[in-house]
Amino acid sequence: MATLPTTFFGWVHFLLLQYGEVLFKGACVTLLLAIVGTFIGCVIGLVVGIVETIPEDKDASFFSRALLKTEKRILDAYVEIFRGTPMIVQAMVVYYGAMSLFSIDMSPMFAGFFVVSINTGAYMAESMRGGIDSIDQGQKEAAIAIGMDHFQAMRCVILPQAVRNILPQIGNNLIINIKDTSVLNVISVTELYFASKSAAGVYYKYFEIFFITCIVYFIMTFTASRLLRWWEKRLDGPRDYQLVEYDPLADPCGIHPIATKKQ
Amino acid sequence: MIEANNILCVKGLKKSFGEREILKGIDFEVKKSDVVCIIGPSGSGKSTLIRCVNFLEEPTEGTIEYEGQEVHQAFKKLPLYRTKVGMVFQQFNLFNNMSVVENCMVGQVKVLHIDKEEARKTALQNLEYVGMAGYMNAKPSQLSGGQKQRVAIARALALKPEVLLMDEPTSALDPEMVGEVLTVMKKLADQGLTMVVVTHEMAFAKEVATKVIFIDQGVIAEQGTADDLFLHPQKQRTRDFLSRFNVLSHQNEEDK
Ligand SMILES: Nc1ncnc2c1ncn2[C@@H]1O[C@H](COP(=O)(O)OP(=O)(O)OP(=O)(O)O)[C@@H](O)[C@H]1O
Ligand SMILES: [Mg+2]
Numbered sequence: 130m131a132t133l134p135t136t137f138f139g140w141v142h143f144l145l146l147q148y149g150e151v152l153f154k155g156a157c158v159t160l161l162l163a164i165v166g167t168f169i170g171c172v173i174g175l176v177v178g179i180v181e182t183i184p185e186d187k188d189a190s191f192f193s194r195a196l197l198k199t200e201k202r203i204l205d206a207y208v209e210i211f212r213g214t215p216m217i218v219q220a221m222v223v224y225y226g227a228m229s230l231f232s233i234d235m236s237p238m239f240a241g242f243f244v245v246s247i248n249t250g251a252y253m254a255e256s257m258r259g260g261i262d263s264i265d266q267g268q269k270e271a272a273i274a275i276g277m278d279h280f281q282a283m284r285c286v287i288l289p290q291a292v293r294n295i296l297p298q299i300g301n302n303l304i305i306n307i308k309d310t311s312v313l314n315v316i317s318v319t320e321l322y323f324a325s326k327s328a329a330g331v332y333y334k335y336f337e338i339f340f341i342t343c344i345v346y347f348i349m350t351f352t353a354s355r356l357l358r359w360w361e362k363r364l365d366g367p368r369d370y371q372l373v374e375y376d377p378l379a380d381p382c383g384i385h386p387i388a389t390k391k392q
Numbered sequence: 393m394i395e396a397n398n399i400l401c402v403k404g405l406k407k408s409f410g411e412r413e414i415l416k417g418i419d420f421e422v423k424k425s426d427v428v429c430i431i432g433p434s435g436s437g438k439s440t441l442i443r444c445v446n447f448l449e450e451p452t453e454g455t456i457e458y459e460g461q462e463v464h465q466a467f468k469k470l471p472l473y474r475t476k477v478g479m480v481f482q483q484f485n486l487f488n489n490m491s492v493v494e495n496c497m498v499g500q501v502k503v504l505h506i507d508k509e510e511a512r513k514t515a516l517q518n519l520e521y522v523g524m525a526g527y528m529n530a531k532p533s534q535l536s537g538g539q540k541q542r543v544a545i546a547r548a549l550a551l552k553p554e555v556l557l558m559d560e561p562t563s564a565l566d567p568e569m570v571g572e573v574l575t576v577m578k579k580l581a582d583q584g585l586t587m588v589v590v591t592h593e594m595a596f597a598k599e600v601a602t603k604v605i606f607i608d609q610g611v612i613a614e615q616g617t618a619d620d621l622f623l624h625p626q627k628q629r630t631r632d633f634l635s636r637f638n639v640l641s642h643q644n645e646e647d648k
């Protein structure tokens with residue numbers, strides 16, 4: 130039998146060789162959960178944000194107005210409930226609740242995707258609404274004034290700006306999700322934390338394993354934040370523009386043509 | 393009847409916000425190629441009036457007729473009416489996510505369903521007209537106030553409106569930029585575009601307006617030709633209001 134290492138770094142090296150693959154797979158699961166969950170969450174948030182900001186149409190029938198109001202109430206409740214409870218508890222409730230209430234035996238992985246998405250959706254809905262509200266009403270009015278309807282104005286003018294403005298929050302959510310998917314170990318999702326715990330148990334080397342885990346988490350979040358920042362910059366495009374020709378009306382002397390004509 | 397050549401006819405227009413009645417029965421007509429200037433003290437309801445004309449605010453009472461027909465009957469949908477009656481805002485309200493030329497294209501493409509190449513051509517012609525063609529690829533945040541307002545005018549013109557509504561188009565501008573916008577407005581007036589302009593630029597109103605409407609506390613206190621109103625105002629209120637501007641211009645002359 131091979132001799133066991135004696136030093137800290139010896140152990141780290143040994144465990145890496147032994148469990149590197151397990152940890153790597155765990156990290157992949159974590160990333161997958163975080164990325165897919167954040168993406169679906171953003172789609173949910175976008176939809177909720179759009180519905181929440183539909184203006185009340187006085188000409189619409191009583192029925193469709195009541196419907197819209199009910200929808201908004203339900204979405205409000207969704208946002209409040211999922212922001213107001215911890216994801217670890219949501220995971221338990223969804224996973225075991227589905228089993229005992231509806232006899233649905235979902236895989237832990239599916240439950241994981243579901244919980245992360247719906248949780249992120251609740252946060253993104255609020256960000257989205259804030260993003261939409263932050264675009265000044267004047268641009269919406271200008272869009273209406275050139276003949277667009279509410280949804281055209283949203284699609285062409287408001288949403289592109291709102292989404293751009295909340296990109297940092299999307300990035301933030303992704304980073305939070307990379308870390309917080311660790312709570313899914315309670316329903317046995319084999320993400321990085323779960324994998325680490327299993328590996329640590331074999332030799333009782335918790336510190337050594339979690340030292341590695343810590344570094345892996347950090348590499349993932351750091352890379353994500355850098356990539357997002359680069360992407361934001363790219364979206365903004367170049368700061369200057371090509372001037373094709375001189376502006377013939379701009380008046381550097383500040384002469385008021387009509388006033389001067391009178392004199 | 394004379395109404396035949398009215399483009400716009402506002403009849404008994406009232407508007408309340410909650411309990412407060414802001415407009416208390418406004419009647420006026422706009423004929424083809426008219427330049428109607430609306431003047432009046434702050435808070436008198438000028439913006440509310442012009443916003444009611446293209447239904448950005450829903451009038452509480454009264455009707456608006458377009459070429460002799462009530463607007464809702466003449467147009468199946470309000471957006472179509474709004475392409476006929478363009479609007480220029482005090483705060484420009486350019487679409488910040490689009491370049492200058494895209495600002496002038498989006499309405500044509502999305503509302504009038506004109507194809508992109510054609511829309512681009514029209515957009516460029518209008519930008520040329522306001523002297524902004526050279527900035528076609530700039531973003532609104534890169535422009536000065538006067539340039540923004542000229543782009544906003546080009547954006548409205550790109551839909552080939554019959555009437556252009558303007559709400560204090562020069563009030564948000566630094567003094568040295570007022571001229572460039574007024575130049576464009578004057579050019580439009582000379583070409584016979586029908587305009588309704590809320591303005592504090594009395595020199596502009598005096599020179600260009602075919603009709604001046606003085607609004608005070610939600611009613612038309614007095615209306616008439618520019619000469620009538622500026623040289624021979626009938627009402628004390630009108631005289632008081634105008635005297636503020638006259639005082640200013642006298643001071644300016646004394647300064648020189
Ligand atoms: N959406 C609104 N809700 C409630 N009150 C409003 C609203 N819009 C305007 N008002 C009120 O209506 C009155 C007239 O406003 P309006 O903007 O039409 O005046 P104005 O003549 O354009 O003034 P200014 O020269 O300052 O632009 C003001 O007292 C304003 O407070
Ligand atoms: Mg106003």
